Amino acid sequence: MSELTxxxxxxxxxxxxxxxxxxxxLTAAYLEAIDAAKVLNAYITVLPGKAIExxxxxxARRKAGEAGALEGIPLAIKDLFCTEGVLTTAASHILxxxxxxxxxxxxxxxxxxxxxxxxxxxxxxxxxxxxNETSYYGDVRNPWRAxxxxxxxxxxxxxxxxxxxxxxxxxxxxxxxxTGGSIRQPGALTGTVGLKxxxxxxxxxxxxxxxxxxxxxxxxxxxxxxxxxxLGAMAGHDAKDSTSIxxxxxxxxxxxxxxxxxxxxxxxxxxxxxxxxxEIEDLWQQGVxxxxxxxxxxxxxxxxxxxxxxxxxxxxxxxxxxSNLARYDGVRYGLRVPGxxxxxxxxxxxxxxxxxxxxxxxxxxxxxxxxxxYDAYYLKAQKVRTLIAQDFKAAFEDVDLILTPTxxxxxxxxxxxxxxxxxxxxxxVFTVPASLAGLPGISVPAGLSANGLPLGLQLIGRTFxxxxxxRGAYALEQAAGFEHKPSPWxxx
Numbered sequence: 001m002s003e004l005t006x007x008x009x010x011x012x013x014x015x016x017x018x019x020x021x022x023x024x025x026l027t028a029a030y031l032e033a034i035d036a037a038k039v040l041n042a043y044i045t046v047l048p049g050k051a052i053e054x055x056x057x058x059x060a061r062r063k064a065g066e067a068g069a070l071e072g073i074p075l076a077i078k079d080l081f082c083t084e085g086v087l088t089t090a091a092s093h094i095l096x097x098x099x100x101x102x103x104x105x106x107x108x109x110x111x112x113x114x115x116x117x118x119x120x121x122x123x124x125x126x127x128x129x130x131x132n133e134t135s136y137y138g139d140v141r142n143p144w145r146a147x148x149x150x151x152x153x154x155x156x157x158x159x160x161x162x163x164x165x166x167x168x169x170x171x172x173x174x175x176x177x178x179t180g181g182s183i184r185q186p187g188a189l190t191g192t193v194g195l196k197x198x199x200x201x202x203x204x205x206x207x208x209x210x211x212x213x214x215x216x217x218x219x220x221x222x223x224x225x226x227x228x229x230x231l232g233a234m235a236g237h238d239a240k241d242s243t244s245i246x247x248x249x250x251x252x253x254x255x256x257x258x259x260x261x262x263x264x265x266x267x268x269x270x271x272x273x274x275x276x277x278x279e280i281e282d283l284w285q286q287g288v289x290x291x292x293x294x295x296x297x298x299x300x301x302x303x304x305x306x307x308x309x310x311x312x313x314x315x316x317x318x319x320x321x322x323s324n325l326a327r328y329d330g331v332r333y334g335l336r337v338p339g340x341x342x343x344x345x346x347x348x349x350x351x352x353x354x355x356x357x358x359x360x361x362x363x364x365x366x367x368x369x370x371x372x373x374y375d376a377y378y379l380k381a382q383k384v385r386t387l388i389a390q391d392f393k394a395a396f397e398d399v400d401l402i403l404t405p406t407x408x409x410x411x412x413x414x415x416x417x418x419x420x421x422x423x424x425x426x427x428x429v430f431t432v433p434a435s436l437a438g439l440p441g442i443s444v445p446a447g448l449s450a451n452g453l454p455l456g457l458q459l460i461g462r463t464f465x466x467x468x469x470x471r472g473a474y475a476l477e478q479a480a481g482f483e484h485k486p487s488p489w490x491x492x
Contacts, residue, residue: 004029005169009073009226012172016062016072023062023072026172027055027116030074034118034170037490040141042164044079045087046119054116061114069233071114076171078162079120080127081107081217082206086117090208091125091135094353095334104206105238106175106217113233118171122161125355126325127177127210130185130427132160133418134357142190142411143168143486147452150489153411156186156427162220163190167486173221173230177207179214180313181431184443187220188406188456191445191484193473194220195227196431198463199438200245202231203238211320212243214313214435224444224474228252231466247464255467256474261295263472266399270306273408273429280405280455283447287403287457290479291472301395301402305388309433312388314425315368315381316436321358322365328353360421389437396462401472404430406443406456434460442473445482454484 004026007015012026031048051074058072082088082100089095103111111117124134131154132140142155143164155164159176163186166174176183178196187194195218202217209215219230232253237246267288272281292298330336330349337352339345354362368377395402408429417424434441440463443456457476461469 005033007172008222009070009172009229010223012073013071017067023055023058023116024052026072027051027074027118030118030171037168037170039490040143040164040168041138042121042140042161042168042170043076043119044089044091044122044137044161047086047117050086051116051118058114058116068112068114069229070110072116073114073172074116074118075110076118076121076162076165076174077107078123078159078175078177080123080177080208081175082208083107083117083120086120088120088208089136090127091123091137092353092355092358093136093335094328094349098334100206102206105203105240106207106234109236110233115233121165121174124158124160125358126208126321127158127179127182128321128357128361129157130181130424131417132157132186133414134355136355139414140164141414143490144190144411144453145486145489152414153453154189154414155411156189156407158182159220160186163187163192163194166190166192166220166222168488168490173219173226175217175234176220177215177217178435179210179317180435181428183218183220184431184441184456184458185407185427187443188445189411189454191454191482191486192220192222193224193227193442193444194218195231195442196435196440197231197235197466198440200243201235201440201464201466203236203241203244205238205240209324211317212324213320214317224442224470224477225253225256227442228256228470245464250467252467252470255471258471259294260291260472260475263401263468264297264299264399265291265472266299266301266395266402268301268303268306268395268402268404270303271404271430276408279449280408283455283457284403284405287446287476290476291403294475294479299399301399303391303395303433305384305391306433308384309388309436310425310429312381312384313428313432313436314364315377316385318361318365319369319378320365322362322369325358325362385436388433392437392439400461400468402460404458404460406430406458410449410453410455430458439463440466440469442469444473444476444480446476446480447482448484
């Protein structure tokens, strides 16, 4: 049944509708694939019993004529989404044994559309990282390897487990969350499609918070069509989330065929950063040529505050993290390390429960929010964030979409940047600006590096205009014709 796992969402949906196989058979095939790929460490928790039970229920609904948009499709869920009665860890020791008594809004939406949960995927601890090396449960390995090499590579982060699972066909698709690029960057590094919707398009309720003004859920898929299908199921207004926007959810799949003829595509001159590899520059130009050949008009745009995006992000995000993570103290749930008194217990629990990267960001955040530094750092960063958003607003008066690279480099070796946080943070240089502005962005696999690793191109759109983003991404995908797959070395 392993050939069933080669089907993307759209193909599996159509085959299930025709009765070519059942959801139970499809789910069993994925569970078999997951079992054979433990070396990738893509999953923290696998749920064979629950998955088969959900698949049987799906088959019964289909038989009764009650099929939803994702009926019978097996998905992986990033372990940042709370799932009722299922271990939810945020890849952190401090949440040991935490099983939420409630379901996140996004996953609840997916189950109502008939999807099946295979398990919870690995991630950087509390979504803090660009390589999926900060997880308490160990590094995730990228299914891709460089030509002629057996060296282990990172899958990107923080949604590295979801990206690896999609790339290795260990699920039909997966959920991710994107704070500064954590859906799009791992998508680029694993040859998959990663879509960050507009901030407020998908509910944050029930998603463990990193930086509340930035976090946004989105789909990680094999194709742009699958991203459109999945976003339609995930999105929607939620009264439980004060940042959720009450706006209609379009038929994203229907929007794909519109093409890019007549669209204006912006190319920001400030994204040509120092030291960018020639192969990234060449791929970017290739993307411009592909869209131009399909009738798009290419225009140079200026985003002057781009150079300030990373420092702004690494003040705002840690500040919000230091506040959000204050709740993890060993009192009500998760890890508790005994102490001589309550203060000692707090200190010992947090010292043992948080990893090095999380501690680093909490300390940075606490520092920039402290008396005497709030105005100098945090308040100034918020003002620059407003300028970044204004840059994009001005650019979108002249263009419909903006085309950039997704990542400044292909997948790198595990451990290569562990002791160099500044170099690690630079991996988000192309994705952070759109996050700060709350804009939708998508990464589409568009080519291979000189050593055979996937490279992605990013399209950024106006707020709540995911339809145009997906139209452009579909056109880009069709032109690129990216059909490369990693060699399944993990099955050996």
